[in-house]
Amino acid sequence: MTDGGVWAGVVSVVLAVLAVICAVQVFRFDSMARATYALLGSLLCVGGEVLLLGLDYLGVVIVLMMTVEMALMGVFMVMFMMNPGGLMPMTMVHNARGAAVISGLVFAGLTAGIFLVPWPVSRTRAPADPTHDLGRALMGPHMLTMMTLGLALFAAIVATVTLATARGRYGPSTPAPPHGPKGPEHPDETEAPERPHEQEAAPERPHVREDSPHAHSREDLTPSHGRQDPAHPRETGSPAHPHGREDPS
Amino acid sequence: MADAWWSVLALPVMLVVAACVAAGFDALLGASAAYGPAGSVRVWGTRAATPLREARRLLGQPARRTKAADTALVRVGTALLPTAALLAGAVLPLGFTAVSDPGVGIVWFNAMEALAWAAVWLTGWGPNAALSMIGGYRFLALGLAYELPHMFALTTAGLGAGSLRVGEVVAAQEGLWFAVWMPVAFAVYLLSALAMAFWGPFDQPVGADAAQGAAAELSGVDRLVFFGGRWLLLVVAAAFSVPLFLGGGHGPLLPAWAWTVVKTAAVLALLIGVRRALPTLRLDRFMGLAWMVLLPLVLLQALAVSVVVVLR
Numbered sequence: 001m002t003d004g005g006v007w008a009g010v011v012s013v014v015l016a017v018l019a020v021i022c023a024v025q026v027f028r029f030d031s032m033a034r035a036t037y038a039l040l041g042s043l044l045c046v047g048g049e050v051l052l053l054g055l056d057y058l059g060v061v062i063v064l065m066m067t068v069e070m071a072l073m074g075v076f077m078v079m080f081m082m083n084p085g086g087l088m089p090m091t092m093v094h095n096a097r098g099a100a101v102i103s104g105l106v107f108a109g110l111t112a113g114i115f116l117v118p119w120p121v122s123r124t125r126a127p128a129d130p131t132h133d134l135g136r137a138l139m140g141p142h143m144l145t146m147m148t149l150g151l152a153l154f155a156a157i158v159a160t161v162t163l164a165t166a167r168g169r170y171g172p173s174t175p176a177p178p179h180g181p182k183g184p185e186h187p188d189e190t191e192a193p194e195r196p197h198e199q200e201a202a203p204e205r206p207h208v209r210e211d212s213p214h215a216h217s218r219e220d221l222t223p224s225h226g227r228q229d230p231a232h233p234r235e236t237g238s239p240a241h242p243h244g245r246e247d248p249s
Numbered sequence: 250m251a252d253a254w255w256s257v258l259a260l261p262v263m264l265v266v267a268a269c270v271a272a273g274f275d276a277l278l279g280a281s282a283a284y285g286p287a288g289s290v291r292v293w294g295t296r297a298a299t300p301l302r303e304a305r306r307l308l309g310q311p312a313r314r315t316k317a318a319d320t321a322l323v324r325v326g327t328a329l330l331p332t333a334a335l336l337a338g339a340v341l342p343l344g345f346t347a348v349s350d351p352g353v354g355i356v357w358f359n360a361m362e363a364l365a366w367a368a369v370w371l372t373g374w375g376p377n378a379a380l381s382m383i384g385g386y387r388f389l390a391l392g393l394a395y396e397l398p399h400m401f402a403l404t405t406a407g408l409g410a411g412s413l414r415v416g417e418v419v420a421a422q423e424g425l426w427f428a429v430w431m432p433v434a435f436a437v438y439l440l441s442a443l444a445m446a447f448w449g450p451f452d453q454p455v456g457a458d459a460a461q462g463a464a465a466e467l468s469g470v471d472r473l474v475f476f477g478g479r480w481l482l483l484v485v486a487a488a489f490s491v492p493l494f495l496g497g498g499h500g501p502l503l504p505a506w507a508w509t510v511v512k513t514a515a516v517l518a519l520l521i522g523v524r525r526a527l528p529t530l531r532l533d534r535f536m537g538l539a540w541m542v543l544l545p546l547v548l549l550q551a552l553a554v555s556v557v558v559v560l561r
Binding site: 031033034037040056057060061063064067068070071072074075129131158161 | 319321322325351352353356357359360363364366367370371374375386389392393396413536540
C-alpha cells in the first residue's frame with residue numbers, strides 16, 4: 001500500500017511539473033497553434049492528476065473535453081489572434097510587468113492559502129464507486145439544474161450550428177428566381193401609405209422604395225443587412241440577393 | 250478476465266498484425282478491382298504484401314521538408330495518431346484478458362479516440378501548406394459531425410448494461426446482443442468508426458481532391474506512422490464494436506478469444522468493403538445528416554433503451 005502511495009506521489013509530482021512547464025510554454029511560444037496545444041498538454045496533465053485522486057470519471061472526462069475543446073479553440077485562436085502561423089515575431093504576453101506582478105501576487109496568495117487554511121478532515125470514507133455517487137448527486141438533488149442546463153446548452157449548440165451553416169440562416173444556396181415584373185403585386189406598394197412608421201423608416205433607406213421593392217421586403221426579415229454593404233448598392237439593381245452572401249453566380 | 254502483465258506487450262503486436270492483415274486485404278480488393286482476380290497464389294501473395302512493401306519503401310525514403318514548416322507539430326501530430334489508437338485499445342477485452350478494464354472504460358475509449366482530432370489537425374497545420382491545412386480543418390468538421398451521435402451510441406450501450414465498464418457490457422450480452430435490440434446505436438457506431446479513422450465515405454481529410462489533404466506533405470517515416478496509425482485506429486474502432494454491440498466473446502462452441510477474432514474480422518471486412526461501395530461524402534452534407542437525422546435517431550434509441558432498462 002505504501003509502495004503504491006510512493007509511486008502515486010512520484011507520478012503526481014511529474015505530472016504537476018509537466019503541467020507547469022506546458023503552461024509556461026503557452027506564453028513563450030510565438031505561434032497560436034503551439035500555444036493552444038501546449039495548453040492542451042497542461043490540461044491533460046491536470047486530467048492525470050484527477051485520475052490519481054481516484055476520480056476516474058472526472059479525470060477521463062477532463063481529457064476528453066479538453067482535447068475536443070482545444071482542437072476547436074485552435075481554430076478560433078488562428079482566426080482571431082495575430083500571427084497565427086508563428087512566422088512573425090509576436091508575444092502572448094501584454095503589459096508584461098503588470099501581468100508579472102499580478103500573477104506573482106495571485107500565485108503567492110494561493111500558495112499561502114494552501115498552507116494557512118485549516119483543511120477539514122473527512123469523517124466519511126471515500127466511496128467505493130465515485131462515478132456512481134457523482135451520478136446520484138447530479139441526477140438526484142440537482143436534477144432540475146442539470147436538465148435546465150442541458151437543455152439550454154443543447155439549444156445553444158443547435159442554434160449556433162443553424163446560424164453557422166450556409167443552408168441554415170440564408171436558405172438554400174441555389175440561386176433565387178429572378179424578380180421580374182411582379183413588382184406591382186408586392187405588398188410594399190399597396191400597403192405603404194397605410195403604414196404609420198413609414199415616416200421614420202424612410203430617411204434611413206431611401207433607395208429601397210424607389211428602386212428595389214423586393215429588397216425592402218427582405219429587409220423586414222433581416223433589417224441590418226440592407227444598409228451595411230456599401231459594395232453592393234441597391235441602385236445597381238441586383239435585387240435577388242440583398243444579403244450579397246450566398247450568390248454562387 | 251484477470252489483467253495479465255504480458256497483455257501490455259501483446260496488445261501492440263496484435264493490433265499491428267491485425268492492421269497489416271487488414272491493409273493486405275484492402276490491397277487485394279483494390280488490385281482485384283483494378284487488374285481482375287489473382288491468377289495464382291504467387292500473384293495473390295504479391296498483391297497482399299503491397300502495404301508491407303510500401304512501408305519498407307517509406308522507411309527508406311528521405312524526408313521532404315516544406316518551407317517554414319513547424320516540424321515539431323507535425324511530429325507530435327503523426328505520432329499521436331497511433332498512440333491514441335493503442336491507448337484506446339487498452340480497454341479492449343480480447344476474449345481472455347484485457348490490458349485494463351477500468352470502471353469508466355467506455356469513456357476512456359471515447360477520450361483516447363478524440364485525441365485523433367488533435368493529431369490530424371496538427372499534422373495538417375504543421376507543414377505550412379494550403380492543401381495540408383485544408384485537410385486538417387476538414388477533420389475538425391468531420392469530428393463535429395460524428396462525435397455527438399457517436400457519444401450517444403456509446404452511452405446507449407453503457408445504458409443497456411448499467412455500467413461503463415467494458416467487461417460488464419460484455420457480460421450483459423450473454424443472452425441477447427446489444428446489436429439486436431439497439432440497431433440504431435450499432436449502425437451509428439459503425440458510421441462513427443468509419444469517421445474516426447477518416448475512412449471510406451469520410452476520407453475527405455485525406456481526400457484525393459485535396460492531394461491527400463492532411464497527409465499531402467508527409468513523407469518517409471512520418472507518412473508511415475500517420476497512415477499506420479490510421480489503420481490501427483480503424484482496427485481498434487472495429488474491434489471495440491464487438492464488446493459494445495456484438496456480445497464480445499460470447500458464442501457457441503468456440504472459445505471467447507476465437508469469437509472475438511471472428512467478429513472483429515467480420516466488422517473490419519465490412520468497414521473495408523464499405524469504402525469500395527460508397528463514394529466520398531461531402532462533409533457539409535454529412536454535417537446535416539449527422540445533426541438532423543443521426544442525432545435525433547440515436548437519442549430516440551437511447552430513450553427506448555432507458556425505458557426498457559427502467560421497466561425490466
